Amino acid sequence: MSSDIPPPLGERIKGLFEPAPLMTWAMSHYIRVCVEAVFQKGEILAPILATRRLRDEAFGRFWVEFSTPAQNAPPPTTTIANEEDSPQPSKNAHGSSDLIPPLLKAANGIILDIGPGTGTQMPLLRSPSITAIYGPEPCVGLHAQLARRAAAEGLADKYYILPSGAASSELLPALRETGTGVVDEYERTGKGIFDTIICVRVLCSVPEMEKTVDELYTLLKPGGKVLVTEHVVNPWRTAKGSILARIAQGVYQLLGWSFFIGDCALDRDTESVLRKVADRDGGWEVVDLERSFSWTAMPYISGTLVKKSD
Template sequence: MTVNQIIGDSKNQIFANLGKHFFAWMMAANTSKYDKIVSDRKRSLFANLQGKVLEIGPGTGSNLPYYPKDIHWIGIEPNPDTHSSLHKQAAKLGLKIDIRIGSAEWLDAEDNSIDTVVSTFLLCSVPNIDYTLQAILRVLKPGGRFLFIEDVAPPQGSLLRQIQNTVSPIWKAMGDGCHPDKETWIALGKAGFSSINYERFDAQLPIVTPHIIGIATK
């Protein structure tokens, strides 16, 4: 490796780290407003969960307060730095949890073993959404459900879509891999679920305002 390559890699790493710090700051600044917008939706979406529930990318546990206490919760979280926060949050809530290392494209669970898979604000940032959805279908039991709240692209030709298309490369670098213009509903429709029901709503966040919330059944 040449000196220029080393310098270039260092610059890229510095930019990536700055981007992650900026994204974290932006999300923190909007967390209170976002929570007010999605809290009732989460409460309704997660109200009747039973059995084994696998959440992909739970982070520090923002969804844990909305889960029933008698479920068997499994979290696939690749960042070990968040695990202690998850355990503390679960202990405070009286929720038993099982945290596993993995990724959205490789879920550490047996085939046909999970009653419900959950993802929130995640699918915009997975490297390959098609692989992720196939992984979800693999672990779900027949009749199992995938519950999601995700930011998505606005309609083609809209001003916000034009803005998203323009800033997408920068947003991806500074937004921890998030593609703001991802047409997630199309990928869901092609994945092979037996039924998909979702609705759109406005999350009032910069750039990633359009969201969908719904249930896909295996």
């Protein structure tokens, strides 16, 4: 599609409704989990007293289906992006998943793969230049499938599944528990642990995103890079943004998007947070971020940020 031609009206309208089937899908799992708890397990008050547990179980089931197309219909894809609005390696991207393969080709060294879910990105992380991968995944219901995927991809000997989130208060103890000594030098010098940090569809749901991103920046080695593909708040004030899509994001949030989709938020300004976190060092050495699908209720940023070397 020519960069001079905006997306057709039909594509713009479809972009407003993209989150709806995902939310309905996740909601159906939550209802099913609540019904099982009440009628099969006899936990009559579980929907009231154990909401967090039921939400985690339901989201785990949803995410397994969402990330395993063979078990279900493929998930909806984002509308076609125009060339100027997409990352350079993915000008013909039809969905957000198309942004990920060219991005992860740059991963190397010791990697932090934040929120790996069921491990759908593992086939892209088999480069011999990768020495170790640490995957903090707080949803323990996904760990079994994550372990199976690591074994299937031949990564079992260098993929470490961590039962933690991305916050340092959880992450560092989990890293110590691996027994690999990966945190030893960091504790001696404070100069970082990871050569590559991967953030794919995860910063939308981490608690206290600004604080977590700041901590991740600290854990990145000088010269290390962050590879990011994240859906963000619609840039409605720009020429390619959409005020209708921004309103739609707010409506989905009010209808319970975050509740059913693992604390995900559609309206985070993740790009600004990522850009600002390096200000204390005079900025990033390289910032190569591009926007895609800016007319939809799920616009994306994708690209690379490189920390300044010593």
